[in-house]
Amino acid sequence: MSVLVFVEIKNKLSKAAKEAITYGKNLGEVNVVTYGNASNEVLSQMGDYGAKNIFVYRKINEPNDQVVSKLILKAVEKLNSEFILLSQDQTGKSIGPRVAAKLEAGHISGAISLPEASDDFTVKTNVYSGKAIAYVCVHSDKKVISILPNSIQPEENKVDVSISEFEEDLGNGRIKTVDLKPLGDGIPLPEAELVVSAGRGLKGPENWGIVEDLAKSLGATTACSRPVADIGWRPHHEHVGQTGVAIRPNLYIAAGISGAIQHLAGVNGSKVIVVINTDPEAPFFKAADYGVVGDAFEVLPKLTAAINNFKASQR
Amino acid sequence: MKILVCISKVPDTTSKINFVDNNTKFDENGVQYIVNPYDEWYALVRALELVEASGGTVTTITVGTSSDDPTIRKALAIGANDAVRIDADPTDSFFVAKQISEYAKNENYDIVMTGKETINYNGAQIGGMLAELLDMPFVSLANKLEVNGAKATLERDVQGGIEVVEVDFPFVLSASKGMAEQRIPNMRGIMAARTKPLNVIAPTDHKKLTSVVKFELPAPKTGCKYLDPDSMDELVELLHNETKVI
Ligand SMILES: Cc1cc2nc3c(=O)[nH]c(=O)nc-3n(C[C@H](O)[C@H](O)[C@H](O)COP(=O)(O)OP(=O)(O)OC[C@H]3O[C@@H](n4cnc5c(N)ncnc54)[C@H](O)[C@@H]3O)c2cc1C
Numbered sequence: 001m002s003v004l005v006f007v008e009i010k011n012k013l014s015k016a017a018k019e020a021i022t023y024g025k026n027l028g029e030v031n032v033v034t035y036g037n038a039s040n041e042v043l044s045q046m047g048d049y050g051a052k053n054i055f056v057y058r059k060i061n062e063p064n065d066q067v068v069s070k071l072i073l074k075a076v077e078k079l080n081s082e083f084i085l086l087s088q089d090q091t092g093k094s095i096g097p098r099v100a101a102k103l104e105a106g107h108i109s110g111a112i113s114l115p116e117a118s119d120d121f122t123v124k125t126n127v128y129s130g131k132a133i134a135y136v137c138v139h140s141d142k143k144v145i146s147i148l149p150n151s152i153q154p155e156e157n158k159v160d161v162s163i164s165e166f167e168e169d170l171g172n173g174r175i176k177t178v179d180l181k182p183l184g185d186g187i188p189l190p191e192a193e194l195v196v197s198a199g200r201g202l203k204g205p206e207n208w209g210i211v212e213d214l215a216k217s218l219g220a221t222t223a224c225s226r227p228v229a230d231i232g233w234r235p236h237h238e239h240v241g242q243t244g245v246a247i248r249p250n251l252y253i254a255a256g257i258s259g260a261i262q263h264l265a266g267v268n269g270s271k272v273i274v275v276i277n278t279d280p281e282a283p284f285f286k287a288a289d290y291g292v293v294g295d296a297f298e299v300l301p302k303l304t305a306a307i308n309n310f311k312a313s314q315r
Numbered sequence: 316m317k318i319l320v321c322i323s324k325v326p327d328t329t330s331k332i333n334f335v336d337n338n339t340k341f342d343e344n345g346v347q348y349i350v351n352p353y354d355e356w357y358a359l360v361r362a363l364e365l366v367e368a369s370g371g372t373v374t375t376i377t378v379g380t381s382s383d384d385p386t387i388r389k390a391l392a393i394g395a396n397d398a399v400r401i402d403a404d405p406t407d408s409f410f411v412a413k414q415i416s417e418y419a420k421n422e423n424y425d426i427v428m429t430g431k432e433t434i435n436y437n438g439a440q441i442g443g444m445l446a447e448l449l450d451m452p453f454v455s456l457a458n459k460l461e462v463n464g465a466k467a468t469l470e471r472d473v474q475g476g477i478e479v480v481e482v483d484f485p486f487v488l489s490a491s492k493g494m495a496e497q498r499i500p501n502m503r504g505i506m507a508a509r510t511k512p513l514n515v516i517a518p519t520d521h522k523k524l525t526s527v528v529k530f531e532l533p534a535p536k537t538g539c540k541y542l543d544p545d546s547m548d549e550l551v552e553l554l555h556n557e558t559k560v561i
Contacts, residue, residue, distance in 0.1 A: 008474075065446070065453045088439075090473050093431075093489075094455035097443025101412060106524035109438050122528055129434050131332040135528040174452040174486070178468075179479035188474050194561070218561065229492075236458065236493045237472050242328055242434055243352050244492065251560040262328045265434075268533065272558045274550070275539070285539050290553065294544035306547035310555065 001028030004081035005051070006072055008063060008091055009038040013045045015191060016087035016147075018154035023147055024085050025050035025157055026114050033075040033166075035060050035068060040163050047161030049154060057166040063091040066173030069098040071166065076103065081142070088146040089190060096146040106138035112151040129242040129265035149191045150248045187221050189240065194220035195249045195270070197240060198228070199263075201256020201277065201296055205233035210300040211255065217307040223247070225257045241266035253303075255296040259284025276300070316371035316462070318362040319419055320395065321429040321441060322354040323377060323405065324386040328434065334530045341435075341530070350386045353430025355393065356497040357490035361460055362428055363394045364495060369462070371425075372396045378405040378414045384513065391508035392500035398513045407523035408436075412444035417519050420449060425484040426467070431456050431491040442489035452486045458493030 003024040007017035024030040030050055034043070035057040043054050057071050072095065076084060084099060086092040088110045100107035112133070113124040120137050123145065127134040189195065196215040202208065208222075215222045222238060229239035240247055242262040248269035255276040257263060264287050267273070275288040276299045285291045292299050326332070326346045333342040350359075362373045375390045375398045377383050387398045401414045419427060427449070432439040439455075446453030459470035469480050469488065500508075542550050554561045 065443075065455070069447065090456060090471070093439045094443055094453055097408070097412075097440040098447040098453065100440070100524075101409060101444035101447040104409065104522075104524065107408060107438075107440055107444075108525065109440055120528075124531075125437075127436055127530070128326075128332045129437060130533070132334070133531045133533060134436075135531070136525055137528045138525050139522075140524045175454060175480050175482045177478055178481050180473075180476050181479070182476040185475065239492065246437070251554065265328075272554065272560045273536075274554075287536055288539040289536065289558065290550060291539040291541045292544055292547075292550070293541065299544045299547070302544060302547040303550065306551045307561075309548065310551045310561075 001083065002079050002081045003028045003030050003083045003085065004072070004075055004079060005030055005032045005085045006068075006095065007032055007034050007046070007087070009034055009036060009042060011038065012042060015154065016089060016149055017046065018049050019149070019152040020085050020087050020147055021046055021049040021051050022154045023114065023145075023152050024083065025155070027083050031055070031075070031079050031081070033057070033072055035063065035071065037061060043163050044161050048156050048158050050157035050159055051161060052159055054161055054163045055166050056163065057170070059169065062177050063095070064173035064175055065094045065098060066175070067170050068095050069102065070170045072099050073102055074166075074168065074170070076142070084142070084144045086144075086146045088148045092146045096144055100144040103142050103144070104140065105142035105144050106140045107144040108136050108138060109146045110148040111145050112148050114152075126246070126269065130246060130269050131265050148248065150193065150250075183237070189221050189223055189238070189245045189247055192221035192247065193250045194218050195223050195247060195251070196220045196253045197223035197225070197257060198255045198296070199225035199257030200227050202228075207297070208234070210297065210304070214253070214300050214304045214307070217304050217311065220251075220253075225263055254284060255300055257284060258282050259287060316366060316369065316425045317423060318366065318371065318373045319422070319424040319427045320354065320359050320362050320373060320375050321377070321415060321427070322359065322375045322387070322390050323351050323433055324348040324379065324383050325351045325433050325435045328352070332532070338529045338531065348386055350389055351430050351433045353432060353434075353490055355390065357492065357494040358428040358430055359390055359393060359395065360495035360498050361490065362426070365462055374399060376415055376418065377401070378403055378411045378518070380404060387513055388508045389500065391511045391513070392504040393498050394504060395511075397511055400513060400515050401518050402515050403518035407525050408438050408440035409444060409524045410521055412441050412448060413521045414518050415441070416445055416448035418516070419445070427451070427485070427487045429487070429489045431489045439489070442487050446487040449487065452482050454480060454482060454486060454488040456491045457488045458491050460488065460494060
């Protein structure tokens with residue numbers, strides 16, 4: 001079966017790309033389509049995960065929705081692909097539905113598993129903002145699947161790769177990028193494996209230093225509860241939960257967050273949850289793996305020191 | 316400016332999620348429905364702000380049954396001019412997008428808006444599908460929208476930063492947090508909503524490409540292990556050796 005994986009590559013192979021190629025390898029022979037100016041050396045690393053043929057379109061450097069969709073559709077036509085795989089990230093969310101609609105192919109967005117071992121093609125996704133899981137069956141011959149970050153363990157599976165350039169000119173889309181304001185080089189929340197988050201219990205934006213210190217010692221990304229973003233203590237893109245970013249890191253540390261149902265909805269996909277709260281009755285403890293009943297102002301610096309000791313002992 | 320805002324109903328965010336009929340159906344018992352927050356707080360309110368500033372109309376569109384009417388009236392109470400409901404069960408994204416595109420294709424909207432996703436299916440599919448079916452550009456996950464003459468400027472979060480984009484009309488966008496502030500409808504709005512047009516139209520015939528076979532609740536946590544604030548070394552050791560996340 002022919003599998004087409006769309007990946008985005010800047011200067012190194014992203015985890016999302018490894019996840020999507022690994023997923024594809026489980027379905028059939030993997031062809032990859034990508035865009036931009038990554039070197040052939042970086043592109044060929046996809047062979048380590050099982051990608052056989054790589055097609056790269058070098059005429060664009062930004063993922064314009066209309067151009068990238070056209071690129072994928074051309075590749076699907078040429079390779080007669082049955083499965084089209086993407087990552088459920090910002091780009092995937094704008095491209096996946098376009099491609100699916102054009103192909104009249106069933107679209108599973110946010111797959112968290114490989115297809116079930118059954119006669120029909122069924123894949124699990126998160127629904128109700130992570131409060132439940134749905135088994136979604138696709139009825140069409142072609143299937144467009146976007147994979148939720150941190151759901152598939154990348155597996156090495158080395159094959160020989162061939163890289164070819166996609167020569168045809170696909171024109172321009174109507175959306176023009178006029179500016180890109182970088183937000184620092186931290187790992188974006190949806191992809192983060194380690195997240196340190198804090199809520200109203202921190203009392204004011206001036207107190208976030210202890211949250212950032214812990215995040216820095218762990219190499220974690222910072223997040224916050226909704227009221228904290230709404231009152232402007234932290235930027236909106238840090239707001240996690242049902243109406244913010246949904247995350248599924250390996251470790252989620254929450255300090256001074258009560259654990260309201262809307263907050264839990266976006267974070268309960270985390271593998272391990274540590275809750276720090278002065279109130280032993282805080283609902284978050286029911287969703288936690290480890291709990292510390294205590295003052296965040298005291299516990300966070302102690303935890304940071306413990307992490308630093310641990311890191312030093314690992315060296 | 317002529318704006319179409321796609322809205323759908325979702326269970327209130329405090330709803331307990333359960334399933335019936337062998338886990339094939341959502342248990343609606345005691346569930347209150349609201350307008351999907353992304354559709355309402357961000358897309359609809361920003362659309363209203365734009366027409367308040369420079370004229371035009373805001374129409375809402377919903378693929379749903381008569382059980383959607385109360386949430387559609389809520390959108391009218393907040394300020395939409397009129398509403399369209401395509402009378403069908405919205406069980407597959409392609410089906411829904413196709414219904415809306417069939418309606419919208421002859422109406423010459425300048426902007427078609429959706430929320431970034433619904434909080435029940437979290438599919439984030441309708442906007443992109445609509446854009447393709449209507450042959451328009453799609454600005455996904457936009458958190459800022461300004462209109463200046465024949466052009467719109469939008470911002471959106473992308474990997475590693477905030478992207479500022481420009482696009483001419485017409486286009487489709489999906490709205491995320493930041494685009495506008497929630498509005499509470501006032502008494503006058505609620506009264507006016509009762510008589511605003513809600514046009515119910517028949518669906519066109521289209522196939523459904525996906526279906527949900529069953530639902531499942533995530534495995535509950537097995538219980539919390541409590542540690543003393545002075546035992547942070549022990550916590551680190553557990554994270555390293557017991558759960559192996561660091
Ligand atoms: C439609 C809707 C959607 C929503 N979506 C979201 C969402 O996406 N994400 C989200 O987060 N919320 C969301 N909410 C809000 C949610 O209901 C809660 O109000 C919010 O999560 C509470 O934030 P918090 O835990 O930071 O604050 P609080 O509820 O005020 O909790 C503060 C906590 O800090 C503890 N504390 C105080 N001092 C200390 C200290 N010194 N050390 C340690 N702990 C301390 C307190 O015991 C308390 O548990 C939504 C609400 C609605 C109605």
